[in-house]
Amino acid sequence: MAALGRVALLLSFVLVTYALAAGSFAAYTRRRRLALSAQNALLAAFGTTLVAAAVLLAALARRDFSFVYVASHTSRSLPLGYTLSAFWGGQEGSLLLWLLILSGYSALAVWLNRRSRELIAWVVPVLGGVAAFFAFMLCFVSSPFDKAVAPADGAGMVASLQNPYMLAHPPMLYLGYVGLTIPFAFAMGALLSERTDERWIVATRRWTLAAWTFLGVGQLLGAHWAYVEIGWGGYYAWDPVENAALMPWLAATAFLHSVMIQEKRGMLKVWNMVLVALAFNLSIFGTFLTRSGVVNSIHSFSQSPLGGWFLGFIAVCVVFSVGLIYRRLPLLRARTKLESLVSREATFLYNNLLLVALALTILWGVMYPLLTQAVNGETRSVSKPYYNFFLHSFGLPLLLLMGIGPLVAWRRASLHALGKTFVIPAVAALVTGAALIGVGLGGSTPGLLAYTFSVFVLASIVLEFARGTRATGSLRRLVARNRRRYGGYVVHASVLLLAIGIAGSSAYQTIRERGLKPGQSMEVAGYTLTYRSLQNAQHSNSQSTSATVDVYRGGSHVSTLHPGKSFYPVEQDFGNDVSIYHDPHNLGDVFTIADQFDKNGTLFLKVLVKPLVNLVWAAGFVFVLGSLVALWPDAVEQRRLAARYEPDAVAART
């Protein structure tokens, strides 16, 4: 069936190349049927890519080792779930996932916006162009359908990928990365068709929000995977591949805020185009970092020949988008100006500058080793203090702005009004800061500031909901009145939880390590851990050795943990099996790592007590809730927009 997969991919390549070439020609020469034909090519490409994906999935499920890809990433002893997740575990499969999601998104976006023919005529070739690159890579550079004589067993899967989080984390990230192509294509389509009204924004508002949500959730799942799998007790290490997902998310966050200014005031049209292009190009750059193996990362599971192709494609995308924005500058001039530096739109602008500055400093940190390697021939990398410095410099003011923004009126705000709205959040924040210093938690300045600002933000959000509910009569009516705004506030609350969780688990964590013989105990931050015994176990794909460790708090037994190590014989690889006690009293974790076992039965146990760390994961649920509120369709607004952009269709329906 590999031949069917190859034919299907080749058809996808021909179809998307047709969508690019015929679509451009049709849009340029105003040929209606040819434009529709190019649209159909994009829809058909989804069908052919789906067939290719089904062929690979079937080969994985059957463990057909005559497929080089299946033999390289799975084995007979690998459980079925992980075997299927090998679809995105390797380079060729993940490229196919990219193309599958892109062609699916493209088909849906084109179908949903089929009535906006003038705009969609130019969107189709842009989507076709991006898809053509990935289809070309899959057909001619990195095919998942290469065949060889089937070995008796496959090479297996990297041990750290054999984790349930790997079933969801990469697809989520890809849904986010690829989703950013849709707003990019509509933005470029608007510029190409010279339709620089807000149609493209209306068409892509939910796409951007959905892509941004997927990217956010994907990163949190990845952070949790690192936390429970890698075995170092952290969840974010400024690894280049982690940064690769963070950068487009930051750019998209900036866009989601600044686009509101364009909608409300007709300003920042150029800036919004720049942000959409930046988010898209960073998503391609992120894929390049993940798949090329060009940087040292715990996530780079392969070295590959893709680097040059990706760099070339990124260069084309950057030149195309920057050149097009530059050519259309006269169409993007705003007629209105910022009325005051103390207004809601001004706070959005400050937030944008900080978000973009943070994204660019991270980009510099990621690119620095590549540049030094290219220029000097030696790799120099920036380390954690570099990133932490900029996170504190830009992240803490961003946190504060999240509280200031909702309190400031649109257009302009007087000092008298500000005084009234700021007093409660400011007092709450100052009291919290003083209390923290009073109880001896003022040792970490970033931690203290993060908590103080968080209380300010929390108070401003609560006030915003309370005042709004009073004004409208009910919370439901308030949220229905502006779902994006109030969904956004819920997302802000999730960022708040994240900030409190990160500050608590990093600034106030305790780490201890020591060798224990059976029966011996160690004390860590109010917990007593007693090592009892050691056990061996055989699993379908691994052999594990784990310790039994009893955890006590205040003399009471609260949990029994089993930190250990696993050996994967097929892969000849070791994995850390960390064991964690989630303490409901302080929302923190007692995180145990079995560093080493001695022949005489001594366990070298590393224990991390991480206060409030579970707020980081709770933030994920609140984040999804807020995103869903913001994404929920608003029938009244949809009718208004339909009347604006499709008056003929509305008239025909009524």
Place this chain on the structure above:
Amino acid sequence: MTLALALGSVLAVLAVVFVARPFLREPTPASDRLDEQGAVERLRLELLEERDRALAALKELEFDHRTGKVTDDDYREQVGPLRRRAAETLRALEPPAGGARPEQVGSGR
């Protein structure tokens, strides 16, 4: 292998037919011209966006005033110009007496 190639061929034929569908459905259309936004349509859209912005700004000002973010003095100062702007765009969108709506004139459709 043969089955795979046969399935591949069927897939290819289906794709070609689907791509050619607009030409098969309309072999000789009355017009093959893609819709184009005329100057009047462009202006109408601009005015509609401006109208929606002005009305939304009025609504926001009203809400900010009710929730205490805008004082009485600031409200009185800002509401007049916003109302004027909204009225101007609404007037500009009204069809002239006995005339056609902007989008019905030279919209290129």
